[in-house]
Amino acid sequence: MSDQHLDGNALAGPLREIFAVDVTTATSRCAACGLAGALASLQVYGPAPGLVARCPGCEEVVLRMVRTPDAAWLDMRGTVSLRIPL
Amino acid sequence: MARAAIPGRLSWRVGTLAEARAETPTARTLVLDVPGWPGHLAGQHVDVRLTAEDGYSTQRSYSIAAPAEGERVELTIQAVPDGEVSPYLTEVFSPGDPLELRGPVGGWFVWRPAVIQPVLLVAGGSGIVPLMAMIRARRAAGSRVPFRLIYSVRTPDDIYYADELRRRTRDDGGLDVAYVYTRSVPDGWPHPPRRVGVAEVNTHGWPPDLTPDCFVCGPTGFVETVADILVALGHDPRRVRTERFGPTGG
Amino acid sequence: MNGPLITLRPRKLPGVGIVTPGFRGRPRSSGPELPPGQYLTEDFPVLSAGPTPRVPMDRWEFVITTETSREHRWTWAELMALPSETPTVDIHCVTKWSKLGTTWRGVSLDTLMSDVDTAADYAFVHSYGGYTTNLPLEDLLDGRAWLAYKFDGDDLSPEHGGPARLLVPHLYLWKSAKWVRGIQLRFDDQPGFWETAGYHDYGDPWREQRYQGD
Numbered sequence: 001m002s003d004q005h006l007d008g009n010a011l012a013g014p015l016r017e018i019f020a021v022d023v024t025t026a027t028s029r030c031a032a033c034g035l036a037g038a039l040a041s042l043q044v045y046g047p048a049p050g051l052v053a054r055c056p057g058c059e060e061v062v063l064r065m066v067r068t069p070d071a072a073w074l075d076m077r078g079t080v081s082l083r084i085p086l
Numbered sequence: 087m088a089r090a091a092i093p094g095r096l097s098w099r100v101g102t103l104a105e106a107r108a109e110t111p112t113a114r115t116l117v118l119d120v121p122g123w124p125g126h127l128a129g130q131h132v133d134v135r136l137t138a139e140d141g142y143s144t145q146r147s148y149s150i151a152a153p154a155e156g157e158r159v160e161l162t163i164q165a166v167p168d169g170e171v172s173p174y175l176t177e178v179f180s181p182g183d184p185l186e187l188r189g190p191v192g193g194w195f196v197w198r199p200a201v202i203q204p205v206l207l208v209a210g211g212s213g214i215v216p217l218m219a220m221i222r223a224r225r226a227a228g229s230r231v232p233f234r235l236i237y238s239v240r241t242p243d244d245i246y247y248a249d250e251l252r253r254r255t256r257d258d259g260g261l262d263v264a265y266v267y268t269r270s271v272p273d274g275w276p277h278p279p280r281r282v283g284v285a286e287v288n289t290h291g292w293p294p295d296l297t298p299d300c301f302v303c304g305p306t307g308f309v310e311t312v313a314d315i316l317v318a319l320g321h322d323p324r325r326v327r328t329e330r331f332g333p334t335g336g
Numbered sequence: 337m338n339g340p341l342i343t344l345r346p347r348k349l350p351g352v353g354i355v356t357p358g359f360r361g362r363p364r365s366s367g368p369e370l371p372p373g374q375y376l377t378e379d380f381p382v383l384s385a386g387p388t389p390r391v392p393m394d395r396w397e398f399v400i401t402t403e404t405s406r407e408h409r410w411t412w413a414e415l416m417a418l419p420s421e422t423p424t425v426d427i428h429c430v431t432k433w434s435k436l437g438t439t440w441r442g443v444s445l446d447t448l449m450s451d452v453d454t455a456a457d458y459a460f461v462h463s464y465g466g467y468t469t470n471l472p473l474e475d476l477l478d479g480r481a482w483l484a485y486k487f488d489g490d491d492l493s494p495e496h497g498g499p500a501r502l503l504v505p506h507l508y509l510w511k512s513a514k515w516v517r518g519i520q521l522r523f524d525d526q527p528g529f530w531e532t533a534g535y536h537d538y539g540d541p542w543r544e545q546r547y548q549g550d
Binding site (some may be wrong): 098100135136137138139140141142143144174178179180184185186197314 | 346349352353354355356357358359360361362364366375432
């Protein structure tokens with residue numbers, strides 16, 4: 001049985017607190033395997049203790065977000081680039 | 087069609103329950119009044135935040151069930167046995183009560199009337215909610231884009247918006263609905279209960295060469311099964327958009 | 337339920353949000369035996385950062401690597417042959433739930449470290465599946481940590497970190513790495529998975545060290 005995870009649509013609200021645009025339609029490229037796709041199609045674990053979005057191809061971490069009382073930590077070392085449609 | 091054109095970042099706002107109506111014995115539609123609501127697109131969702139007296143707080147995400155109309159936001163909530171939030175929203179939350187919400191969010195799982203591709207909607211249980219927003223938005227926009235809905239439920243009593251779907255397939259023009267029953271079927275149903283499989287998608291969906299936009303929503307396992315079937319049948323994976331609701335929510 | 341005839345402004349709690357009238361949430365209590373901000377729970381929530389690793393037992397191993405790259409390894413059979421303990425401990429998750437009096441079986445890190453020659457101050461813990469966490473080496477010693485493989489009398493289930501996890505109950509539970517694979521001893525403190533994403537390097541629940549800067 002596959003592990004239960006959500007998809008990148010679950011990132012929409014939390015990331016909308018940081019960005020002025022919806023980034024779930026942005027295209028990310030996995031730093032580990034190079035697979036490109038919409039953030040909305042990432043495999044998302046969490047939301048506690050943080051949001052962890054993994055590549056649907058290789059399962060490596062693409063993006064992480066932790067919300068503390070007064071800050072949001074966004075770690076994007078797992079993505080090479082983000083293309084945000086404007 | 088309203089566009090979520092919010093300058094700057096999004097934070098929590100407070101809506102008030104205006105009215106509630108039962109969809110099934112265990113699911114309830116909440117109609118919220120949200121001052122300053124900027125409008126939304128069909129398929130978007132909101133995050134809601136509930137806080138107890140002692141400061142304990144928890145959040146859930148719910149799809150918006152109806153297209154944008156002024157400051158009204160409609161959500162349909164399924165009561166989950168032993169859930170933490172859904173029993174409150176379906177049994178305790180009363181007209182006049184406040185609810186914190188953040189949204190609208192989600193720009194991926196969205197249908198816009200300007201897009202002319204035929205549309206296939208596949209709903210597993212409560213996954214019907216954002217797809218119903220799309221069906222309602224189609225009518226509100228006067229769109230003639232052909233829509234097919236495959237709606238999987240456990241029993242006939244679990245169908246949300248049953249009367250409305252009947253009316254819309256009759257009156258809206260270009261909307262077809264096929265039900266799949268996984269636990270018990272209506273009297274006279276031609277076959278026993280079964281899950282959505284290749285046969286159902288093939289029969290009630292669009293052929294891939296029509297390049298339909300496919301929207302699949304429901305529990306994680308359902309979504310993955312259906313998305314795999316669509317791709318295996320030849321649909322372009324980029325035209326298959328999914329929204330997983332998690333195993334139960336609640 | 338009849339409400340008041342006038343509309344009352346929703347009550348806002350500082351730093352959180354408005355109170356949702358009538359919302360209680362899961363049964364919980366706080367109390368003096370709990371660290372600040374924690375609630376007592378009866379279940380055992382499963383939180384994860386990724387898919388559950390499945391490790392075949394014939395390939396499972398635990399490795400302690402010293403600062404000089406000397407390795408000390410144990411296969412599953414070797415781990416089972418070591419003297420084990422049955423600690424009863426309270427556990428505290430940074431997401432605010434606590435469980436008191438949980439029972440485990442595992443091998444003390446004192447036992448595993450007994451033949452390890454090291455001058456290092458820090459431990460970098462890594463797990464099957466890629467999870468990592470960090471803590472001072474001394475927090476693994478003196479009866480404060482175990483390599484645990486049974487919970488509540490049963491084999492530790494995969495969703496809770498089985499076949500074996502680290503158990504360091506005096507720190508927040510994210511330090512008790514599930515699916516533990518090895519410990520690297522170091523002179524410097526290298527932040528792990530959650531520590532590089534905003535969580536505290538040490539994580540003492542009694543000083544409420546949840547996030548960086550707390």
